[in-house]
Amino acid sequence: MKTNSIKHIAVFTSGGDSPGMNATLYAIAKASEANGIKLSGIRKGYEGVIDGDLVSLNSNELKNVTQKGGTILKTARSKRFMELEGRKKALQTLKTNNIDALIAIGGDGTFKGLLAFSEICDIPFIGIPGTIDNDISGTDYTLGFDSAVNTAIENIDKIRDTAESHNRVFIVEVMGRDSGYIAIHSGLMVGADAILIPESGKDFIYLLDKIKNYDSEDAFLVVVSEGDEIGAELVSSKIKEVNANVDLRITRLGHVQRGGNPSALDRMLGIRLGVAAVDALLQGRKNIMAGVLNNQLHFTPFEEVVKEHQVNKELHQLLELFGK
Structure with missing residues (x-):
């Protein structure tokens, strides 16, 4: 009533x-x-x-x-x-x-x-x-959320183009202070090689295991949530420790994920x-x-x-x- x-x-x-x-x-x-x-x-x-x-x-x-x-x-x-x-x-x-x-x-x-x-x-x-x-x-x-994921996917797809051209490892940081939803959704849909979220303790172990023998002409994409306790910078340093030969870049998508139609x-x-x-x-x-x-x-x-x-x-x- x-x-x-x-x-x-x-x-x-x-x-x-x-x-x-x-x-x-x-x-x-x-x-x-x-x-x-x-x-x-x-x-x-x-x-x-x-x-x-x-x-x-x-x-x-x-x-x-x-x-x-x-x-x-x-x-x-x-x-x-x-x-x-x-x-x-x-x-x-x-x-x-x-x-x-x-x-x-x-x-x-x-x-x-x-x-x-x-x-x-x-x-x-x-x-x-x-x-x-x-x-x-x-x-x-x-x-x-859906719009932010679509924005992340669009940008990560573009990053893959340049990563493939240079055989680079790219760490892409997406938003998600306390939640890995954007990272896991966008990471899965772009075919990321590793996805790091705050809620998981195994994802970083998987990443280091995969990257230590990486020597390929394919791009290697890592999508990390900004709230992950590891953090993009630490991820970068740890990757370099296990594989010093990789050509690595970090991209933070930041507030671009909040904007747009x-x-x-x-x-x-x-x-x-x-x-x-x-x-x-x-x-x-x-x-x-x-x-x-x-x-x-x-x-x-x-x-x-x-x-x-x-x-x-x-x-x-x-x-x-x-x-x-």
């Missing part, structure tokens, strides 16, 4: 930007308008919640930015919101602007912030997972989760994250969302198979 008590929803994007955020905003606007609800966007994440940096949003304008990466609402990390006084000021801002519900698009830190905010604020919160790292439990995929999967995911978030609010639900598990909408309490999303057993088995 839907409730009519919500007349004004505010939405913001927080933490690292990810492709698909703008498509999500479009879906939220469309669903809000269909239910006669006013929608405001809050600029610059929690900083904007504290300062009341609000803008009006409508679907006619937002439909023209669904193909754009980044977030038109901007994003920022907020030290002020980490303090109780900052959250109290944010609460006053919501009351002053007659906001009945809040939707936040972001990652683990964003949802931890909402969980802390819920201790002093009784308006309903809904979270939408937006992070390229895919490191959030409660959903199979997060907004931006969102993939079809990320746009559709954003549309599904945006509409689901508004519907959940109208059903009286709160303090949950909208996600997709087994291609079905799924809602997870914030207390469970903040737990780390680990690389699953199947991916570990693939990593072991292709890493040997």
Whole structure:
């Protein structure tokens, strides 16, 4: 049963930007308008919640930015919101602007912030997972992950061309501070010779075993997650120790993985989760994250969302198979 008590929803994007955020905003606007609800966007994440940096949003304008990466609402990390006084000021801002519900698009830190905010604020919160790292439990995929993997693949394919031309070993570092999802997905799909992720302790052993006798006219590609405790520089030095003859280069893809047009999967995911978030609010639900598990909408309490999303057993088995 839907409730009519919500007349004004505010939405913001927080933490690292990810492709698909703008498509999500479009879906939220469309669903809000269909239910006669006013929608405001809050600029610059929690900083904007504290300062009341609000803008009006409508679907006619937002439909023209669904193909754009980044977030038109901007994003920022907020030290002020980490303090109780900052959250109290944010609460006053919501009351002053007659906001009945809040939707936040972001990652683990964003949802931890909402969980802390819920201790002093009784308006309903809904979270939408937006992070390229895919490191959030409660959903199979997060907004931006698929786009980031496609960007990594495109760039690694190009690196292979030059690596083949020079018989070089290339270490390519991809994003993933606490998660190896981007590394393992992109590494498998480009035929990498080794993939190093934070969750595995065997991958480095396999790499050194393969590289010590490497003497080939083929390229040798190593994809490493930025969060791997080994690190690209240490990997390079260890390779040189076991095989001093290799011609080796390091490439860090960095923030290029966050930019660019969102993939079809990320746009559709954003549309599904945006509409689901508004519907959940109208059903009286709160303090949950909208996600997709087994291609079905799924809602997870914030207390469970903040737990780390680990690389699953199947991916570990693939990593072991292709890493040997």
